[in-house]
Amino acid sequence: xxxxxxxxxxxxxxxxxxxxxxxxxxxxxxxxxxxxxxxxxxxxxxxxxxxxxxxxxxxxxxxxxxxxxxxxxxxxxxxxxxxxxxxxxxxxxxxxxxxxxxxxxxxxxxxxxxxxxxxxxxxxxxxxxxxxxxxxxxxxxxxxxxxxxxxxxxxxxxxxxxxxxxxxxxxxxxxxxxxxxxxxxxxxxxxxxxxxxxxxxxxxxxxxxxxxxxxxxxxxxxxxxxxxxxxxxxxxxxxxxxxxxxxxxxxxxxxxxxxxxxxxxxxxxxxxxxxxxxxxxxxxxxxxxxxxxxxxxxxxxxxxxxxxxxxxxx
Amino acid sequence: xxxxxxxxxxxxxxxxxxxxxxxxxxxxxxxxxxxxxxxxxxxxxxxxxxxxxxxxxxxxxxxxxxxxxxxxxxxxxxxxxxxxxxxxxxxxxxxxxxxxxxxxxxxxxxxxxxxxxxxxxxxxxxxxxxxxxxxxxxxxxxxxxxxxxxxxxxxxxxxxxxxxxxxxxxxxxxxxxxxxxxxxxxxxxxxxxxxxxxxxxxxxxxxxxxxxxxxxxxxxxxxxxxxxxxxxxxxxxxxxxxxxxxxxxxxxxxxxxxxxxxxxxxxxxxxxxxxxxxxxxxxxxxxxxxxxxxxxxxxxxxxxxxxxxxxxxxxxxxxxxxxxxxxxx
Numbered sequence: 001x002x003x004x005x006x007x008x009x010x011x012x013x014x015x016x017x018x019x020x021x022x023x024x025x026x027x028x029x030x031x032x033x034x035x036x037x038x039x040x041x042x043x044x045x046x047x048x049x050x051x052x053x054x055x056x057x058x059x060x061x062x063x064x065x066x067x068x069x070x071x072x073x074x075x076x077x078x079x080x081x082x083x084x085x086x087x088x089x090x091x092x093x094x095x096x097x098x099x100x101x102x103x104x105x106x107x108x109x110x111x112x113x114x115x116x117x118x119x120x121x122x123x124x125x126x127x128x129x130x131x132x133x134x135x136x137x138x139x140x141x142x143x144x145x146x147x148x149x150x151x152x153x154x155x156x157x158x159x160x161x162x163x164x165x166x167x168x169x170x171x172x173x174x175x176x177x178x179x180x181x182x183x184x185x186x187x188x189x190x191x192x193x194x195x196x197x198x199x200x201x202x203x204x205x206x207x208x209x210x211x212x213x214x215x216x217x218x219x220x221x222x223x224x225x226x227x228x229x230x231x232x233x234x235x236x237x238x239x240x241x242x243x244x245x246x247x248x249x250x251x252x253x254x255x256x257x258x259x260x261x262x263x264x265x266x267x268x269x270x271x272x273x274x275x276x277x278x279x280x281x282x283x284x285x286x287x288x289x290x291x292x293x294x295x296x297x298x299x300x301x302x303x304x305x306x307x308x309x310x311x312x313x314x
Numbered sequence: 315x316x317x318x319x320x321x322x323x324x325x326x327x328x329x330x331x332x333x334x335x336x337x338x339x340x341x342x343x344x345x346x347x348x349x350x351x352x353x354x355x356x357x358x359x360x361x362x363x364x365x366x367x368x369x370x371x372x373x374x375x376x377x378x379x380x381x382x383x384x385x386x387x388x389x390x391x392x393x394x395x396x397x398x399x400x401x402x403x404x405x406x407x408x409x410x411x412x413x414x415x416x417x418x419x420x421x422x423x424x425x426x427x428x429x430x431x432x433x434x435x436x437x438x439x440x441x442x443x444x445x446x447x448x449x450x451x452x453x454x455x456x457x458x459x460x461x462x463x464x465x466x467x468x469x470x471x472x473x474x475x476x477x478x479x480x481x482x483x484x485x486x487x488x489x490x491x492x493x494x495x496x497x498x499x500x501x502x503x504x505x506x507x508x509x510x511x512x513x514x515x516x517x518x519x520x521x522x523x524x525x526x527x528x529x530x531x532x533x534x535x536x537x538x539x540x541x542x543x544x545x546x547x548x549x550x551x552x553x554x555x556x557x558x559x560x561x562x563x564x565x566x567x568x569x570x571x572x573x574x575x576x577x578x579x580x581x582x583x584x585x586x587x588x589x590x591x592x593x594x595x596x597x598x599x600x601x602x603x604x605x606x607x608x609x610x611x612x613x614x615x616x617x618x619x620x621x622x623x624x625x626x627x628x629x630x631x632x633x634x635x636x637x638x639x640x641x642x643x
Binding site: 204205206208209210211212213214215224227228 | 379382383384407408411412414415416418419420423424425426427428434437438441442484487491
């Protein structure tokens with residue numbers, strides 16, 4: 001080191017991010033590091049699935065029914081082809097299908113969380129800041145919705161949406177319907193947390209200072225209050241991502257999710273469980289382990305983030 | 315241009331503290347209202363510091379909030395520089411709003427923790443469109459300099475500053491729209507005593523420099539004595555006495571003002587016996603009839619329990635008290 005840096009010299013945001021409390025807490029938590037690693041590996045594999053996967057499970061012309069039920073790492077009895085993790089009933093390579101399936105699961109999970117978050121934050125900010133009848137209305141809707149299991153609500157929304165969408169578009173729209181269904185069944189917790197935090201923040205003096213100069217309420221909400229209520233929202237969003245992935249898997253398992261030609265992890269598990277007792281265990285096991293690893297990793301990350309962002313636990 | 319900058323007439327504010335509708339129906343209770351301020355009248359002259367003093371719950375902060383438009387008055391008029399304030403009308407208020415500002419009590423809550431200090435100070439400049447581009451950061455640097463901080467502090471976050479420094483930042487923000495009138499709601503009560511004097515002296519210097527008019531809200535009589543030209547004493551939402559600073563501290567007229575001054579600790583060790591303020595401020599939901607102070611007043615008589623006294627001129631101060639009016643004290 002030839003040059004001495006001043007202790008308080010301003011540095012780049014990269015250095016500040018590395019030096020922050022949250023980063024330190026991540027670096028010193030083995031659980032967070034391993035969970036983060038698992039999540040990153042699965043996410044990267046899902047993103048680069050078209051380049052990583054040895055086969056394209058979405059291309060029916062490449063499938064050979066004779067390849068069906070090939071056990072892992074063993075040559076097929078008829079064709080002699082070898083698959084790492086075996087094949088399913090239609091002769092789809094399990095490894096490739098898992099990569100593509102994780103893609104759908106993650107996409108649906110992320111999109112549903114973003115949808116629920118946007119909806120919940122908007123409702124929570126409006127209810128918390130405006131108060132009065134709007135608050136009562138939104139929160140009663142939330143109460144009613146909370147009294148049903150969220151998977152039931154997703155099922156209901158999915159069923160209603162299918163009724164409205166013409167049959168020709170059902171296959172292509174299925175994934176978006178799924179996102180809306182999971183998102184709509186999940187916005188309540190964001191709305192509640194944001195509403196509570198907004199009611200605390202709106203009485204703080206910095207908000208009053210902005211009101212004194214006549215700042216527009218929308219600007220106050222977005223520029224002043226939103227940044228101060230985002231902490232808890234990010235924590236629920238992380239845990240919500242794991243829940244959304246599981247909800248997607250559950251819906252697909254129940255057969256109402258993505259179309260069978262584009263299997264997600266849940267679809268694979270549904271196919272697998274049909275053959276579990278006839279000895280073809282690999283069709284169920286590998287997708288289930290992937291889903292478990294993904295959900296567990298994201299959940300552990302959420303737990304860690306909650307602790308790291310909670311000043312009272314420091 | 316008249317001499318009076320701010321005029322408050324008949325300012326009244328009720329708060330609805332009723333239980334929710336369903337509870338009221340089931341428990342057969344009526345609506346309940348809390349009278350925070352009732353029929354408050356005063357004038358603030360250009361360039362002076364007018365102080366409002368009183369115990370907690372006397373309505374000081376409610377008056378401050380109504381003047382800057384954070385609360386809507388239930389009744390009464392507020393006139394700023396001969397223009398009536400009507401916070402519902404946008405365009406007319408915009409120009410008026412630039413001319414007054416507020417300094418808050420808690421410097422830890424009054425600065426947005428997620429904003430850079432520079433953005434906090436620049437917020438009024440941007441909202442009123444007073445400058446743009448590089449002119450904003452130059453102005454922010456100049457303001458930071460004015461309040462005794464350095465221009466390089468603009469890039470820091472509020473948590474990097476002490477309470478006194480934060481209050482300086484809040485003052486810089488209040489000055490940034492170049493106001494004529496600043497409402498100071500207990501500006502020093504959250505600060506250490508050693509820092510209080512610095513902030514108060516800064517406020518006085520700024521008053522001289524920019525010709526500011528202050529409305530100072532405080533429960534600290536030494537702060538009020540140091541700062542103000544005229545003082546209004548509030549009791550349970552009503553002004554009981556308005557007088558010049560010197561007159562109030564040497565010849566308080568209203569029994570409540572006397573009680574307050576008697577309770578101030580005697581630092582000159584003159585051997586004066588300190589008398590406690592007796593009793594507590596009554597519940598404003600259900601105030602005593604007549605003069606609200608009569609249950610605690612040593613001079614109360616029958617008339618005090620029935621009629622509400624109006625302010626009368628007594629040796630240069632305005633006091634709302636029948637005993638003063640009838641010359642008995």
